[in-house]
Amino acid sequence: MISSSAVPAAALELLIEQGFDATSVDQLAAAAGISRSTFFRRFGSKEDMVFADQEMIITHLQTLLGSSSAPALQALVEAVGVVFDQYTANPPAAQLRHQLLQEVPALRERELVSTHRFERAFNGFLNMRQLFDSAETQALRLGISAGIVAIHNDHLRSWLRENTSTSREALAEDARRFLSRFSDVLAPETQPVDSTPSATVVISVIKGEADQQQILEQVSRALNEAHGK
Known part of the structure; x- marks a missing residue:
């Protein structure tokens, strides 16, 4: 349904100024400079418009992980960096969306759903690689997936508070430090060989x-x- 990753900043500003429920689709379409029919064709609804970038990022993440031939640990670190890049590519729109989420409880609930979808994307990658796929390690695989998303979201929140307070490199380092705890499975080829x-x-x-x-x-x-x- 969503054919563009561009969330119109003017439409987000209107939602903040007038309130989410008080703003009509016609007003949002006018603010975005498109027709009502184009708005529905591109976004589907007001809520979908707010999360249009997020939908595209999730799809891109799934494609990126599915096509990666890198060791699992490296692929996960690179993927979380790409997600961060896409979230921070348009700072004004990112700030506006963040402000809107703080003001509208229903949107915060939708955000939680998206968080679970990111977790499922990482979990699906580990499952595809047949890592932690036994009944005994399935919970660990879910925990690793949730941990990666939690680290990303913590850095993103820091960036939203102050754009210079974190960086892609800092995020990658934290993600690598976390995943290295499971390097015996995620990157067995990098395990040191005792040459003594x-x-x-x-x-x-x-x-x-x-x-x-x-x-x-x-x-x-x-x-x-x-x-x-």
């Missing part, structure tokens, strides 16, 4: 009495034989 040479233990049995020098010589011979010398 194995120690050789030699037990030397010497019959009868022997002085210290004889013992050392015996142990030295045994070690040389163990290493093929």
Whole structure:
């Protein structure tokens, strides 16, 4: 139904000025510079217009994750960064939408639904990769998906309060730090390999009495034989 990711800032301003319920679709269409029929064709409803960007971002996220060939951990970190980029691409509209959500309880409820949809997108990716797919680890997979979204939303809220208070790099670092706790599954190829040479233990049995020098010589011979010398 939504054919454009552009939410008209003028329409959002009108909703804030007049109130969500008091603003008609005709007024929103006029503010956006489109006809009533085009408004319904592009957005469907007032509520859908407010969340039009979000719908596009969710669709893009699902496509991005579905086509990624990167290790799971890397793919998740990159994806959460792309979501952040899209949310912050138009600061004025993002600020207006955030203000509107604070003022309209029904829109906040819709926001919660969208949050769950983002979680399902990440959960679907992990399921597609057959990660944490056993009955015992399914809850962990859901928790990881919710954790990624929670980290993103925390950074987004910081950005909305003050555009310079967070960055894509800070978000990526926090997401990577969180996901690294599960790197044995999400990025097993990056797990360090113990390259410490194995120690050789030699037990030397010497019959009868022997002085210290004889013992050392015996142990030295045994070690040389163990290493093929």
